[in-house]
Amino acid sequence: MAGALTLRVITPDRIVLDQTTHSIRVPATDGLMGILPRHAHMVAALDVGVLTYEKDGKEACLFVSGGFLEVRDGTVRVVSEAGELPEEIDTERAKAAEERARKRLHGPRAQVDVVRAELALRRAAYRLTAAGARR
Amino acid sequence: MAGIRELRGRIKSVGNIKQITRAMEMVATTKLRKFQDRAVASRPYAEEITGLVGRLAAVLGDEIADKPLFMPREGGKRAVLVVTSDRGLCGSYNSNLLRALEAWRSEDESHRDVDAIDYFVYGRKGFSYLSRRGHNIAGVFDNPELEKIDYRGAARTAQTLVDGFLDGTYSRVQILYSAFESMARYVPTWIDFLPIQASSLVGDEDSSGAMAGGDVILEPDAEAIFDRLVPRYLETRMYNALVEALTSEYASRRMSMKNATDAAGDMQNELQSIYNRKRQEGITKDLLDIVGGAEALR
Numbered sequence: 001m002a003g004a005l006t007l008r009v010i011t012p013d014r015i016v017l018d019q020t021t022h023s024i025r026v027p028a029t030d031g032l033m034g035i036l037p038r039h040a041h042m043v044a045a046l047d048v049g050v051l052t053y054e055k056d057g058k059e060a061c062l063f064v065s066g067g068f069l070e071v072r073d074g075t076v077r078v079v080s081e082a083g084e085l086p087e088e089i090d091t092e093r094a095k096a097a098e099e100r101a102r103k104r105l106h107g108p109r110a111q112v113d114v115v116r117a118e119l120a121l122r123r124a125a126y127r128l129t130a131a132g133a134r135r
Numbered sequence: 136m137a138g139i140r141e142l143r144g145r146i147k148s149v150g151n152i153k154q155i156t157r158a159m160e161m162v163a164t165t166k167l168r169k170f171q172d173r174a175v176a177s178r179p180y181a182e183e184i185t186g187l188v189g190r191l192a193a194v195l196g197d198e199i200a201d202k203p204l205f206m207p208r209e210g211g212k213r214a215v216l217v218v219t220s221d222r223g224l225c226g227s228y229n230s231n232l233l234r235a236l237e238a239w240r241s242e243d244e245s246h247r248d249v250d251a252i253d254y255f256v257y258g259r260k261g262f263s264y265l266s267r268r269g270h271n272i273a274g275v276f277d278n279p280e281l282e283k284i285d286y287r288g289a290a291r292t293a294q295t296l297v298d299g300f301l302d303g304t305y306s307r308v309q310i311l312y313s314a315f316e317s318m319a320r321y322v323p324t325w326i327d328f329l330p331i332q333a334s335s336l337v338g339d340e341d342s343s344g345a346m347a348g349g350d351v352i353l354e355p356d357a358e359a360i361f362d363r364l365v366p367r368y369l370e371t372r373m374y375n376a377l378v379e380a381l382t383s384e385y386a387s388r389r390m391s392m393k394n395a396t397d398a399a400g401d402m403q404n405e406l407q408s409i410y411n412r413k414r415q416e417g418i419t420k421d422l423l424d425i426v427g428g429a430e431a432l433r
Contacts, residue, residue, distance in 0.1 A: 011180060012176075013176055013177070013285075013286065015179055028354055029354075029359070040351075040352055041352065042351060042353070043187065043190075043191070044352075044353070044354035044360070045354070045355065045359060045363050045364075066363075068187060068360065068363075068364065068367075070187065079180060079183040079187070081286065081287075081290075081367075
C-alpha cells in the first residue's frame with residue numbers, strides 16, 4: 001500500500017486515538033471529506049458527526065462533536081471538544097436526549113431555542129449512529 | 136503536682152490534631168495528583184488549538200484587528216475574574232492572591248474606581264473578601280463549583296465573559312489566578328483575556344509561513360476556520376487557568392497541612408519529655424520521703 005497515515009484524535013480530557021490507518025472520512029462543515037495517504041497540508045473545520053477510518057482492513061468509527069482537523073506530514077490531527085469510541089457511548093442516554101430534543105422541537109415554538117434543540121438532536125442521532133445502534 | 140494530668144491531656148489533644156492534619160494532608164495529596172493529571176491531559180488539546188490559532192492569524196494578517204474579539208474598546212467597564220478557593224486551611228494561597236489584587240489596585244487611580252470595575256468570582260474566599268469591601272460583584276461561578284470544573288464548565292464561564300465583552304458592557308476582561316510554578320511556588324498572575332492581543336498569537340515560523348504563502352488547503356476558508364477557532368482558544372485559556380489554580384491550591388494545602396503535622400509532632404515530643412521529667416521528679420520525691428521516713432524510724 002502506498003504509505004500510511006497517523007490518526008490522532010485529541011480532546012481536552014485525553015488523546016482518544018493515536019494509530020496508523022490508510023483512509024479516513026471526516027464530517028467537514030461542507031460535507032464528508034475523505035483523506036488518503038500523501039494528502040496535502042490542510043486545515044479544515046469539522047461538523048458534528050461520525051468519523052470513519054480503516055482499522056485492520058475493516059471500517060471503524062467514532063463520534064466527534066465539531067472541532068478542527070489538520071493534515072500535515074502524514075499525520076491527521078483531529079482536535080475536538082468530544083471524541084467518543086462506539087463502546088464508550090451511552091446509547092440509553094443518547095436515545096433519551098434525542099427524544100427530549102424532538103419533543104422540544106415539536107413543542108410551542110416561542111419557548112424553544114430552536115438552534116440548540118436541533119444541535120442536541122443531531123448530536124444524539126450521530127452518537128447513536130457511531131455506536132452502531134442505528135444504521 | 137502542677138499539671139501532670141493536664142500534660143497528659145495536652146499530649147493527647149496534640150496527637151489528635153496531628154492525626155487530623157495528617158489525614159487532610161493525604162487527601163490534599165490525592166487531589167493534587169488528580170488535578171495535575173488533568174492539567175497534563177489537557178495540554179495536547181490546548182497546544183493544538185493555540186498552534187492553529189497562531190498559524191491562521193499569520194494567514195489573516197492585519198484582518199484580525201477588525202474582529203470584534205480583538206478590537207480594543209472605549210467606554211465599557213472593566214471586568215476582573217478572581218480565582219480563589221472555596222475552603223480555607225490552604226496556607227497563604229488566598230491571601231497571596233488577594234494581596235496581588237490590592238497591589239494592582241494601588242497601581243493606578245482607575246484600578247480603584249469602584250464603579251468602573253465589575254468582579255467575577257470563583258471560590259467563596261474571594262467572594263467574601265470582595266463583598267466585605269463593597270466591590271461590585273457581577274457574577275459568582277459556583278455551578279459547577281471550582282473543584283468539579285471540567286472543560287464544559289470552563290467553556291461556559293468563558294462564554295459569560297465573552298458575552299459581556301461583545302454586548303459592550305465591558306471594554307476589558309482580565310483574569311487573576313495563581314499560576315503553578317512548582318510544588319512550592321504559586322504565583323498570582325494576570326491574564327489579559329479580552330480583547331485578545333493579536334501579538335500573543337504567534338505560530339511557529341515554518342508552518343505559518345507555509346500557510347501564509349497559500350500552500351495549505353483551508354476548508355472552507357481561513358476566516359471561517361478562524362472565527363470558529365477563537366472561542367475554543369478562549370475556552371482552553373480559561374480551562375488552563377482554572378485547573379492550574381486548583382493545582383496550586385492543593386499543593387499549598389498539602390504543604391500547610393504537612394507543616395502542621397510536623398509542628399504537632401515536635402510539640403508532642405516536647406510535651407512528652409516534659410511529662411517524663413515531671414513524672415521522674417515525682418517518683419524521686421516519693422522515694423526520698425520513704426527513705427527519709429525509714430531512716431527516721433531507725
